[in-house]
Amino acid sequence: MIDYSKILSDTVVGIKPSGIRKFFDIANTMEDIISLGVGEPDFRTPWQIRSAGIRSLERGQTRYTSNRGLEAFRDELSRYVERKYSVKYEPATEILVTVGGSEAIDAAIRAIVNPGDEVIIPEPSYVCYEPITKLAGGVPVIINTKAENDFKLTPGELIEKITERTKALVLPYPCNPTGAIMEKADLEAIANVLRDRNIIVISDEIYAKLTFGGVTHTSIASIPDMAERTLLINGFSKTFSMTGWRLGYICGPKEILKQITKIHQFAIMCAPTTSQYAAIEALRSCDDDVERMKEEYDSRRKIIVKGFNELGLTCREPKGAFYAFPSIKSTGMTSDEFCEKLLYSKKVAIVPGTAFGESGEGFVRASYCYSIEHIKEALMRIGEFLKELGLN
């Protein structure tokens, strides 16, 4: 009988699965629930993109592309990134097409981190950074960002955690789950700390096209002196509603991209070809669709934020992504308790803030990638839930 404990990688086994896995499994199998718990758009991929993908299949364009991605696609990406984020990257050497933002993050960290190197990760944030860092042999260093700072990363918090072993800083803004964004001034303050250091910024900007309140996203790569030390990661999942197409990209200095490409070459070969062809069309002709979806998200954002505040669950205004992060501290329950009780008593599924780090305790994440009617129904049930607990 084989003893699996003797053959599996200690590092991998050592990565603990999320404690709320059980809660997720229950929520995902329960019937008749109303959910505010997903992290992907409710919109279908715009038809122009789907058509382009289908056409490419009909034409038999199903072979590997070059490792770095279709040349025509990288050309479009270079133009797009320059147009939207004011940073110029050479398509041939400074852009890599990846399997979603996920692969980009993984390959970037693996290309940079030596065993024992520290990677600073602001939390609450998306769950992949810590495990990926550990898998690469690195040491995650967590910064607990604060509600009173709107969950932005402050230079003070950053300086406190920098040591001689700090190799990289993950900058995940706009942020899942907090909806926080870092505006130009905020990024300049961070740039001031990093300017004279050999620390690489891994900027996960997957929600860059979803910023509200009249604010356009600024990439830290566009701040003076930062392009040479930033890896700009973005993708198609959230912006173009192409989650299942698995397409992202990473832009950065050619010296780093060269090494990241090595990993990509051996582990992945190339990103899905169909998705690449479809995405060329996305970049060329879907600005209007992106704008339309964004306006719809904005309407929902206003309704959900007001909704939570009216229920007595303080919710600061999220300026990016499609998540609201209200505080449930007024109920006296923990995030896990709140979500579990809500699920069982009112069949509403939302995600406890603790899924995203310790600093998420006392908060819950409610996605607004749902119709307004759906959001209002969920809010109504949450209201009933609070009333029954004598809290409203």
Place this chain on the structure above:
Amino acid sequence: MNVKILKLLEKNARMEAKDIAMVTDLSEDEVKREISEMEKAGIIRGYKGVINWEKLNTGTVSAIIELKVTPKAGLGFEEVAERIAKYPEVESVSLMSGACDLTVVVTGKTFQEVSFFVAKELALIDSVTSTSTQFIMRRYKEFGVELTNEKEDGRGAISL
């Protein structure tokens, strides 16, 4: 005149002023006032429910009738179109480019009733020179609302 309010009402005529106010950053009173003004100005002409009658087996029958019309001197198609629009059986009247001049949608309780109306009323209107009737067998989408399948969300309950 507030285009955003119009777009919201067009999508959901029952959207409460309170919610419209949240989305447009206006006060509830301002929203109510704007809506009232647009109603008075004839920009908002009405609020309709989108009903899937097929689910009830009540038998209403609709037909699209293409009319060829000789326009009246000096009056064009207006007079005929407005006259046809006055019939309660007529759901919609549109002036068209191309081979036919007016498209009219007529609704009645039976095929017979609709045919009768076309033959005995519409066809006999002075300037109408020919009619071509096509009965609607099944409606799939109306006013931007899908009438058939229940909306399915393929995303599951939770994903990070």
